[in-house]
Amino acid sequence: MATFFGEVVVAPSRAGVDDEEWAEEAREETPEDREIRRELEKKREIDVLWTVKSGASTESTAGEPFACSKFIVAIGHNAAAFLSSFILDSVCWEVVGVVKLWNEWCRTSSTTTVLPTDSFCLFYRLISDPTVLLCQCSCYVAEDQQFQWLEKVFGCMRKEGLQVTILSTCPVADYKTQESTLTLPSPFLKALKTKEFKEQVCCPLLEQPNIVRDLPAA
Amino acid sequence: MFVPCDRGGGGSAGSDFKGFTLLMPAVSVGNVGQLAIDLVISTLDMTKVGYFYTDCLVPMVGNNPYATAEENSMELSINAEVYSLPSKKLVVLQIRSPFIKNKYRPFCQTLLSWVKSSKCARIVLLSSSHAYQCDDEQLLGTPLRYLLTPDLEKAVGGLMQELSWKEMEKVAAYPGINDTEKVLHIPGGGITKLLFTESCSKGIQMAVLLKFCSEGDNIPDAFALVSYLNEWLQLIKSEVNTSSQWKIPSSWRLLFGNGLPPALF
Numbered sequence: 001m002a003t004f005f006g007e008v009v010v011a012p013s014r015a016g017v018d019d020e021e022w023a024e025e026a027r028e029e030t031p032e033d034r035e036i037r038r039e040l041e042k043k044r045e046i047d048v049l050w051t052v053k054s055g056a057s058t059e060s061t062a063g064e065p066f067a068c069s070k071f072i073v074a075i076g077h078n079a080a081a082f083l084s085s086f087i088l089d090s091v092c093w094e095v096v097g098v099v100k101l102w103n104e105w106c107r108t109s110s111t112t113t114v115l116p117t118d119s120f121c122l123f124y125r126l127i128s129d130p131t132v133l134l135c136q137c138s139c140y141v142a143e144d145q146q147f148q149w150l151e152k153v154f155g156c157m158r159k160e161g162l163q164v165t166i167l168s169t170c171p172v173a174d175y176k177t178q179e180s181t182l183t184l185p186s187p188f189l190k191a192l193k194t195k196e197f198k199e200q201v202c203c204p205l206l207e208q209p210n211i212v213r214d215l216p217a218a
Numbered sequence: 219m220f221v222p223c224d225r226g227g228g229g230s231a232g233s234d235f236k237g238f239t240l241l242m243p244a245v246s247v248g249n250v251g252q253l254a255i256d257l258v259i260s261t262l263d264m265t266k267v268g269y270f271y272t273d274c275l276v277p278m279v280g281n282n283p284y285a286t287a288e289e290n291s292m293e294l295s296i297n298a299e300v301y302s303l304p305s306k307k308l309v310v311l312q313i314r315s316p317f318i319k320n321k322y323r324p325f326c327q328t329l330l331s332w333v334k335s336s337k338c339a340r341i342v343l344l345s346s347s348h349a350y351q352c353d354d355e356q357l358l359g360t361p362l363r364y365l366l367t368p369d370l371e372k373a374v375g376g377l378m379q380e381l382s383w384k385e386m387e388k389v390a391a392y393p394g395i396n397d398t399e400k401v402l403h404i405p406g407g408g409i410t411k412l413l414f415t416e417s418c419s420k421g422i423q424m425a426v427l428l429k430f431c432s433e434g435d436n437i438p439d440a441f442a443l444v445s446y447l448n449e450w451l452q453l454i455k456s457e458v459n460t461s462s463q464w465k466i467p468s469s470w471r472l473l474f475g476n477g478l479p480p481a482l483f
Contacts (some may be wrong), residue, residue: 037320143318147273176472180479192279194294205292209469211280213315217296218277 042121043102048152049110050097050123068157069131071164075216076167080138084116088124093134099124099149101143135156137215146218163197168216177208219328220300220336222268235302235309235335239451242311244345244413247406253345253440253470254447255312260284260467261454264301264310272298272328274321280313283469284443291468306453309338317409321377326413330420340423342451343413344443348406349430360384361430362446365402365414370423374450381449386428404428435474 029037042104074083095112097110099121102108114120119139126132141149172186190205192212206212241258243251258264263284275297284290293323294440297315302308315323333341349361363386373461388400404411410426417424427447431439445466454463 140477143276144320146277175476177476178472179477181476181480182481192281192294193292195292198230206281208281208283209471209473211278213278215277215278217279 004214017159044142044145045101045150046141046148047100047110048097048155048156049100051095051112054083065156065158068129068133068159068162071133071135071157071162073135073137073164074165074167075137076169079167080136081116082167083134083136083138087134088136094127095122095126096125096133099123099137099139099153101139101141101145101149102139103145105140105142108139142214146215149215150218161170168212170212177207219272219332220268221269221271223266229360234336237339238302238307238309240309240311240338240430242341243313244343244408244410245313245316246346246408246410246428246441247348248346248433248436250346250429250431250436250439250443253436254314254344254444255310255468256283257314257440257444257464258447258453259301259310261463261465262303262308263307264303264308266293267297267298267302267309268300268310270298270300274317274325275313276315276318280469284467286468288314289421307339308451308453322409322412326409326416329413330416330422333348333422334420340373340425341413341417342447343410343424344447344475345404345407345410345426345428346431346436346439346443347404347410349432349444351403352430356387356430362442363387363428363430365426365428366421367414367424369421369470370383370425373426375424377450385473386426408417437470437473449454 030050072083074080098108098110098112100108100110101121106120108120113123114122121137123140124134124136126134135153159205169187172181173183175181175184177184189205189209190206191201192206193201211217240253243255245252278297282291282293296313298311298313301310301312303310320475347363352361362384364383365386366375366378374454386402386404389403390397391401402411402414409426410428414424414426416422427441427443427450429439429446435482441464445456448454
């Protein structure tokens with residue numbers, strides 16, 4: 001692509017296609033490449049740690065998946081703050097787990113005492129009904145870690161009769177609508193639901209062509 | 219990888235693709251292949267029969283992109299879904315998000331083994347390539363090209379000659395230094411080259427149909443590519459003004475942003 005100043009630059013593609021990456025991938029891997037890739041993958045692995053009754057953190061072993069009737073996941077700072085302000089308290093809820101991960105944007109630790117400004121991903125359980133689980137995920141889970149997060153977290157719970165609610169926020173500027181977003185009364189709620197969800201939804205459904213991506217979508 | 223939808227009446231018939239043609243896009247420059255696939259699914263009113271559960275694509279979800287009315291607008295849609303039209307022995311895969319780094323090869327391998335296990339007869343891949351890489355000869359004449367794996371060449375090579383289609387040219391592996399060694403080069407084509415070379419080596423019948431284009435308003439490119447495809451597969455009756463026969467899906471609304479704030483004027 002030639003710019004106005006006459007120099008030729010490689011235009012970034014909307015399709016996310018990066019030719020250099022392709023060339024790299026197309027080459028056969030040497031044993032050294034494989035080793036480096038494995039080390040990088042290990043660094044980006046997610047660990048889901050569940051606390052046992054004694055309060056000590058322990059690796060999620062290949063134990064029995066636990067029963068779960070309702071799982072509420074809040075993704076992003078706003079959704080996490082909503083739960084902190086309106087739902088969570090130390091009387092009714094107890095911390096039962098934490099996700100430890102690292103990526104270029106953030107790192108979470110295995111500690112369960114966090115500040116609101118930290119990046120964290122914690123699990124809480126309703127003391128009066130231990131099948132109700134809540135997750136506050138204020139850290140950014142990278143593209144290549146989202147599937148892993150999904151498999152490791154949901155892999156720990158029994159899915160029969162499970163109802164999942166995902167809370168998330170998006171910028172109003174990203175909302176596609178006929179009118180300008182300047183005149184839209186905001187904030188506003190939109191929902192997506194699977195056909196198995198039979199209850200009443202508390203707000204309108206998300207209209208085409210709007211979509212949700214990343215961890216909430218996963 | 220493939221998870222069938224459970225449709226009460228359809229049952230397992232929805233996932234029987236023996237002898238079918240698999241039509242799919244490459245995530246490539248201008249997203250032309252994906253737009254063309256949208257036109258095919260929307261025009262032929264294809265039924266969703268399942269999806270790919272894969273960690274190779276960025277997750278996304280939304281409501282039915284082919285909705286025509288309130289009633290059918292509430293079905294969830296994700297990043298890799300499969301549609302079928304048994305009357306034309308056609309199964310279509312639509313990909314709606316980019317690949318995750320280092321996942322191109324695993325995706326190609328899983329896809330090709332699914333194609334083999336579901337006994338699809340052949341794959342037709344819709345793709346595109348950077349127009350700025352065209353040489354002088356390519357700039358003249360049609361911007362549409364095709365490629366056939368050796369196994370499909372035997373079956374339909376003659377038909378391509380009749381249609382006067384142009385085969386994708388190979389380029390020098392070391393331009394300027396050694397012009398005799400030629401390789402296939404599809405800049406901006408995403409997984410096109412990888413999938414094509416893998417299909418050649420696995421004896422899979424595959425055709426690639428691609429268009430040279432640039433990023434911008436790629437709707438005309440999508441129409442051109444889908445008409446090109448139709449010359450061969452005859453999915454719809456081709457008349458003089460073919461562009462009016464392809465149905466634009468409702469999800470193409472607002473491709474270039476929202477309405478303007480009245481205060482601007």
